[in-house]
Amino acid sequence: MHGRPRKPLKPVDEAAVAAKAEKLRALQSEFLSNHQNKIYSKEAVELSAKLLEINPELYTAWNYRKLAVQQNLAQCESDPESVNSILDEELKVVENALRQNFKSYGAWHHRKWVLEKGHSSMDKELGLLDKFQAMDARNFHAWNYRRFVAALMKRSDEDELEHTQNMIDKNLSNYSAWHNRSNFLSRNCSVLLSNLMKKAAPGFTSKDEVLTREYELVREALFTDEDDQSGWFYHLWLLDQTVRSEFPLLVSSWPVEGSDISLPAADYLDGCASMNVFHYSSRNFPLVLYFNQSVRGVNSSTVSVSCGFNLNIDLIWKPLSSTDSQSAKVWATHLAIPDAELHSSEAYQVEVKVGFSQGIVSTTGVAYSHPSQISFQLHLQKTPLESGQDSRFGRIQWKDDCFAVYEPGSAEPDLVNLLDNLTIKNEVESTASTWQARIIDDETNIFRDLLDCKIGKLTVARLLTAYNSLRPLDKPVHCKEVLELYSELMKLDPSHYQYYKDNHSLVLLQQVTSSKESLLSRCFHYRDSTLSTNGSPLCLRLNNLAISQLGSFEKLLWVQMLDLSNNELQSIEGLEALQLLSQLCLSNNKFRSFTALESLRYLKSLKVLDISQNEIGSHSIDTTRYLFRSPLSHSVGSCDWNINYLSSETYWEAFFVLKDMGLTQLDVAGNAITSKSFNVFLEKLLPTLKWLDGVEVN
Amino acid sequence: MGELAADKHVKYILAVEKRKDNFESAVLEHLRMNGAYWGLTTLDLLGKLDAVDSNEIIEWILKCQHESGGFAGNVGHDPHILYTLSAIQVLALFDKLNVLDVDKVSTYIAGLQNEDGSFSGDIWGEVDTRFSYIAICGLSILKCLDKINVERAVNYIISCRNVDGGFGCTPGGESHAGQIFCCVAALAITGALHYVDKDLLGWWLCERQVKSGGLNGRPEKLPDVCYSWWVLSSLTMIDRVHWISKEKLIKFILNCQDTENGGISDRPDDAVDIFHTYFGVAGLSLLEYPGVKAVDPAYALPVDVVDRIFFGK
16 A cells, blocks of 8 residues: 555556456455354465465454464364474464565564464574564564563563664664663663662663763764754653653742732622622632642642631642643632621731642652742732722723833732742752753753754754753743744744744743743733723733743733733643633634633633634634543533533534633624624623623623 | 645545455455545545445445454454444444444443553454554444543553653554554543643654655654644644644645546555545645545544534434
8 A cells, every 4th residue: 555656667467467356356255264164274274374475464364373273272282393383384474474564463463472372482583573673673563573572581671772772873863773762761760760869770870871871872863964853852852851850849829928918808890790790819719839740639638728717628629730630730729718897907827838748749650748838918908899880890901002001019919029939949959950950051062063954953942941941040041042043943944833933932931921020011000091090900911922832821820911912822721820810812813713712711710801803713623622621522521511502512612611601701703703693602601791892791 | 736636536436446356455355344434434525425325335334243243344354443443433424323233332342451451453462552542432432431441541552652752552662653643532532631742742743744745654754645644633633733834735645646547645656545545635624625524633534423423412
């Protein structure tokens, strides 16, 4: 099926071909008849061998031969000579078949089946493998078979590692050899990971020595032929092994350590409403923990929360992950703060202690061993309801003239202090990073010699970014250079333009969120002529930045109002960490489907959403279909599917995203999906809605 | 560059179905069930499924079923999980899953799960992540996913994950686009895509696009139209398909057409076959090529067929 020319090289003799086909059909027919009737005579078995030589993919013939072998072995009653001759015959048939097609799954499996009967010398098998690997060093069947034989022979990992070295020495352009090398090393490195000081496995020295040696080895591959990809992925893995933090650590939180938070006691943003309305922050005050890697085991035993108003309840911590119910990088819970009538204008000291008792574990199995404590103050203010407070529910408009630059010292929480403490200090990072920084530095200097080609630019960009990741408390350096490198790559390798663009966006956001000055310059008060700015939340405006991917969420947990309009986003994955978000603008981006808005299902405080001017409904292919909780991915029970919303079969994505939201304002205009019936569907789905596409809802 | 010669491809598929006089069809007789799935799904994607006699095909499919509940590649051959899935998929296309004894088929598939969560292809015990995908996909279509131990099945797939973000056929096996498709799709269907590092795997996958615009299956190999499916559907499921040049890939696929006699080949000017015709058209579907119905990247069936199964009355 592969690699045959369309116009045959020689003129085809139609009659001869037809005759050949007829003959083959006759043989197959006879074979199937033997098989059906369980005939295992010498002639019948030979027929199957003949067929397999012509067509090793005839899987039923391999099955037949196994049945014949079983019967013949039973008959000869373990007379060693007979057994050997029977099994030898099978190995011969496999070899002949492999000569026809050395990628035949059936042939390789038959050989394994025979070998498991305890036959054939292992040296012979390795010899056969060497022959095959000489013919095609990338044949993964041969590599798999080698692993099978090595396990049977109980060959040591060191010997197999040496074999990969030999293959690499023969030809640097052998991705399969690099892969197998990484396979052995990663299994041994995981032991090294847990204890740097101890000698982990015989033959292996400390982690940085291992890595330094591997870097030298793979560098040769990268420098020999800059277009050959064989070493690229191995090098990336080495980089990851160099900078990855072994320990799960708390990176940031909401609230931030030392903060002073005023909570209006009355239901603030929905004063005009009736009883059963949505709970703003005073009712469900979120606590968010952001780790450096995915962890499990965050619960009321491993995280204790104590505060003045005797909340002696078991808080339920939830992982903010769409499909994983056990682990996540970000965990959240909600404190239900009692009515202010009883405790007006009091301050409460809250203490959150993370990991003082065992139980939090990273998904790679490393226990959380660096407990942290976050203390903050809560002030509950009893604000009398003003008359005409209904008009606070004016429609939010995301226009430039509605925003005024933030002036420090207003009634907001002390933003500057908050921004100073966004990243949690973890001592463990400073001690371990010396050898890591040295390796990164050395590699960067070496790869600067390769800056005229794609892999050189990409590697230097990654190395500089990796360097910053080792120093999370310091301002990132080299951002400008990294951004330039990605811009150059967009021009140099236009097929992968969007890959470089997405990475460029991530670095840009790192830069923007790296300093409080930078963040403050993007904070605005929302000002509407009918409302005072008193108490209106601060808006972080990250619009018009041409960003195509979001990141740096650990720096943004404090954000309540966010403007991401006029960018190139098609996903908001990660935004679920921003538990305080109540107003969000995503207009003029590249969102293609409601399934891309999965993260919004976690934002319980969200009231105002603008997804106008996007591409929802314009695409036949949904690229977030399986990154979304629905019956298709078995992550939502079919009982959640309310058959009353019959028309929602057409709008099932919108249904699942929006159904539990308490939105008061929604903008969807400018998407192909919008229509009168869609708007009717939305109004039905969202009873709390007051504004839809700028029009008041009845 | 030209356009998609849809009518020619339809004629080609209908002709191949009937041809018995060439050597190729004799040699591929044992996988006719797969061929039926490739050909018929392509016809459906091109809006021409009604050009075949569904009753005749269904009758033949049922003749391929064994006592064990599994289906063979053709009449008289042995059952195997590969052909069992193709049979289920073809019946789904015709909306005739009800002709199946669902309990029997699902028991056959579920019986092939091993202790470690992996799946064998048949009673002879070959293990491969391809079979994990097949079991999960097939049982999901039949709404019987609870007949297997899903957690163990997922754990086995994870054990085949490599440091480059990809997946191999068994633990330690090299990443290969075909295996990656199987593992990613299986994780998609079981709601377990959080085990995939999308950025890492996305880069590995997008680097399959070579200068000619075609996709290969692993580093330093030749491009092939069938990878337009394996790589592209994987990229689609993890939302990284924008990391390749769609225009260049469309051009590559269209260049692999035989615009005179119909059919698509692995590479330009090579011999065409049903396998590559299907993957070329399915690839074009994922690239939103006009005139081709949308295909579901995990089930490898038209989206309207999948939606009918999960959301239909």
